[in-house]
Amino acid sequence: MEKLQNFIDGKYVAPISNAYFDNVEPATGQVYSLIPDSDSEDVELAVAAAEKAFPIWSKMSVEERSAILVRLSEGIEKRMDEFVQAESKDNGKPLSLAGHVDIPRAISNFHFFATAIIHFSSESHYMEGVGVNYTLRKPIGIVGCISPWNLPLYLFSWKIAPALAAGNCVVAKPSEVTPYTAYLLGQIAKEAGMPDGVLNILHGFGHKVGDAIVKHKKIKAISFTGGTKTGEYLARTAAPMFKKLSLELGGKNPVIIFADCDFDDMLSTTIRSSFANQGQICLCGSRIFIERSIYDKFKEAFVAKVAKSVVSNPTDPKANLGALVSKAHMEKVLSYVDLAKEEGGTVLTGGERVILDAPYNEGFYVRPTVIEGLAYDCRTNQEEIFGPVVTITPFDTEEEALMMANSTEYGLQTTLWTSDLKRAHRVADQAQSGIVWINSWMVRDLRTPFGGVKASGVGREGGLEALRFFTEPKNVFVKY
Ligand code: NDP
Secondary structure: OEEOOEEEOOEEEOOOOOOEEEEEEOOOOEEEEEEEOOOHHHHHHHHHHHHHHHHHHHHOOHHHHHHHHHHHHHHHHHOHHHHHHHHHHHHOOOHHHHHHHHHHHHHHHHHHHHHHHHHOOOOEEEEOOOEEEEEEEEEOOEEEEEOOOOOHHHHHHHHHHHHHHOOOEEEEEOOOOOOHHHHHHHHHHHHOOOOOOOEEEOOOOHHHHHHHHHHOOOEEEEEEEOOHHHHHHHHHHHHHHOOEEEEEOOOOEEEEEOOOOOHHHHHHHHHHHHHHHHHOOOOOEEEEEEEHHHHHHHHHHHHHHHHOOOEOOOOOOOOOEOOOOOHHHHHHHHHHHHHHHHOOOEEEEOOOEEOOOOOOOOOOEEOOEEEEOOOOOOHHHHOOOOOOEEEEEEEOOHHHHHHHHOOOOOOOEEEEEOOOHHHHHHHHHHOOOOEEEEOOOOOOOOOOOEOOOHHHEEOOEOHHHHHHHOEEEEEEEEEO
C-alpha cells in the first residue's frame, strides 16, 4: 500500500516515529494509502529547514519569487488530471467538481499571489514641514498554515500562496482526512525551483502535529481554516506567545429569498448553494428563509428538484453529489436529521444514507435533505451541520427575515434574492456576515477580503488582506 511522506527541506521523508495510519477512500469506505503520523519531532526538522531557508527566500527579489510561484501554478496545471483524480478519490467529491472548482482554483491561487506580490505596495505619510513616514512590509519569518478537508488543495493553497509570495517560509499541515494533493505539491514546488526548506508539508493528526505547529515558538504566525471549536483552542494556545492569527471558522449561512426575485435563477442557484460538495463548503447556505407569499411555490419546486439530484460514486459523470468525507462525518450529519425530527421538523425529502452498488456499498453517501417546520432558534437551525441538509422557513417581513438570519453565533456569508435594488443594499448592510452575495452565490474575486464575523473567525484572507497578514509593518520616520 502506498505510504505518503512528509516534505521537509526539499525531500520526501518518512515521519521520525515511522508510524502511519489509514487513509480511507470515502467513495468505497476502504483504506487505500497510509498517512505519516507526524509529531513534534517532525515539526522541529521542518522548522530547522525553514530557518535555514528564510534568509535565501526573503532576500530573493520579488520577481524571482514570483517566477517560482508562477511555475508552481503551471506545474499543477500540467498535471491537472492527476490532481483532479487524487482530490476526488481522497475527499469523495464528484470528479467534475474537483475538475471545475478545486484544482482550477488552487492553480489560480498560486498564480494570483505570484503576481499580486509584484503590485503590493506600502504607505507613506508626509508631515508638512516636519518629515515623512514610510512603512516597510517585511516577511514575518516562519509561518504555520493549517487547512481543513472540504476543499483540500484549494484552501491549502489559499494560505501558502500568499505566505510564500510575501517572503515567508512555511510549515503547513493539510487535514489528515485529505492529505493527498498536498502530498503531490512538494514535488511540484521542487520542480518549480523553490529552494529547499521554503515549503515544508507535514501530515498527521491535528491534535498532535497540528498542535506542535501552533505551539512552536519559532513559528510566528498561524493561518488556520477549520471548525470554531478548534479555532478557540488555537487562539487560547497561540495568544500568550503573541503569534499573529488568522482564523477562518465555521458558518451557518442564511439564504433570504424575497418574492420579487428571479425565481428560476434563484432556484437553480439555491440547489447549488445548498448541496455543492455535499453541502461541505463553509459558504453553503443551510438556512433558507422564503417570503411567505412564495413559500409553497418554492417548496414544491425546490423539493422536486432536490429529490431528482443524483447521488452516485464520484467518477459517475451524472453524480450531483458524491460521498461525504468520512464515516464519522456522515454519522454526525445523520444525527442532525434525527435531532431535527425530535425538534418537530418534517423531512420533505432525503434524510437517509444511500447504499450504492458494490464496490461503493460501504461509501459514505447521504441523500440531499430538506426539512421544514422548525423554529429559527432550535439547535438544528443554530449549529453547523456541514453536510447536505437544509431547512426552509417562511417569513413575513424584511425585519423578521433579518432577525432570523442574524440569530446564530456565526457570521460568514449571507445570500439575498430580490429585484428591489434599495432593499438589496439595505439588507446587505444589516446582514451580520463578512460576505454577502446578492442574486448570486460563490462568485469569487481573489482581490476581495474573505472571512467571517462573530464565531466565524478573526481576520481576513484574500488579496491585499492576505499579503498584509503575512507581513509585519515597520514604520520609519525621517526628519527634514
Ligand atoms: P477542524 O477544525 O477539525 O480541522 C481543521 C484543521 O485543523 C485540520 O488540518 C485539523 O487536523 C487541524 N487541527 C485539529 N485540531 C488541531 C489542533 N489542536 N491544533 C492544530 N491543528 C488542529 O475542521 P475540519 O477539518 O473538520 O473542517 C471543517 C470545518 O472547517 C467546518 O467547521 C467549516 O465550517 C470550516 N471551514 C471554514 C472555512 C472558512 O473559510 N471560514 C472554509 C472551509 C471550512 P486533522 O484533520 O488532522 O484533525
